[in-house]
Amino acid sequence: MTSTAIIAGAGALPATLIAAMPEKPLVAALDGFAPTGLTPDITFRVERLVPFLNHLLDQGVTQVCFAGAVQRPNLDPSLFDPLTAQMVPRLIAAMQAGDDATLREVLTIFEEFDLKILSATDLAPNLTPAAGLISGKITASDEADATRAAAIVNALGAVDVGQGAVVQARLCLAVETITGTDAMLAQTGLIPQHLRPKTTKGLYYKAPKPNQDLRVDLPTIGLQTLELVAKAGLGGIAFQSGGVILLDQTAMIERARELCLFLWSRPPAQP
Structure with missing residues (x-):
């Protein structure tokens, strides 16, 4: 078990970041945005965000770092679980306000699950x-x-x-x-x-x-x-x-x- 998870997007940054870390983190990739040169431990979808966050906690994760490129995913209403569905109004309102607002809302949700948000430079300052x-x-x-x-x-x-x-x-x-x-x-x-x-x-x-x-x-x-x-x-x-x-x-x-x-x-x- 590890206390750190990398929430990985596309590109080389996740692999570069992990190579600079002394301990291998858990790697979770958003479906459709696989990182380059790296095999994720978990692939998740936004429609199942609450089960995913609970899984991180079950794995002993206490802090996460977002690394890599993602675009707004296409959401499938049929895949929402009841708890994640309750967050849909928040996410839609944030998306309508722009990318920065969307990211802030996502960070807020992670923090509501007592997950500390780290930056890539917290883990690898020389980047x-x-x-x-x-x-x-x-x-x-x-x-x-x-x-x-x-x-x-x-x-x-x-x-x-x-x-x-x-x-x-x-x-x-x-x-x-x-x-x-x-x-x-x-x-x-x-x-x-x-x-x-x-x-x-x-x-x-x-x-x-x-x-x-x-x-x-x-x-x-x-x-x-x-x-x-x-x-x-x-x-x-x-x-x-x-x-x-x-x-x-x-x-x-x-x-x-x-x-x-x-x-x-x-x-x-x-x-």
Whole structure:
């Protein structure tokens, strides 16, 4: 029995997190969002949330960490158990209020079962790099683009839209919406060259939303992001230090150097 459970979503973060932990946790994955490189101990559905939470308690779990990407699941009314069905109005109201409200409600429900919520950085602090230039070089134009992008992400995050933006010569080329980072960067690469400034390559910027609960949904950057940034013709990636997880940092630094991209962990105190 273990006291910690990872509530896993899709992607490499759950496996990366578990590799950094001294003791193997119980791994529970939301049905339809299996993590990469990891076999869950339990697969659960939202419609059976109360039985799932009771099972965690029966297994001796006292704390949980949410890691990995999930989207709003399609709910099957025929699968609800009586106790979970009583929570449906709460969940629907939260979903209508946005992703942040949905996450807050989910956390509240877990805490009502006396489960402590841990962040990925509680379990593996080194996943979020300290402030500083990690790879490559930045120019005054890059600094200006990052400042502009940070302001855009802050404004969009305040209305629960996204966590990223692409800026070139202070011109916003794209923002992250429900389709996610990969789609945004792919779309950036399709922008005709005559519409893009030629004075700087521009950058992709990532940061948490204002007032976001950093115990869940912490923004994540990985090797796939680097490749898409290069294909989009950008100069590098800037992100808020302490608020963004960098997956496989050693491999990312090496690949960034090969692609001639910068990786910049930007202090959050800057506007």
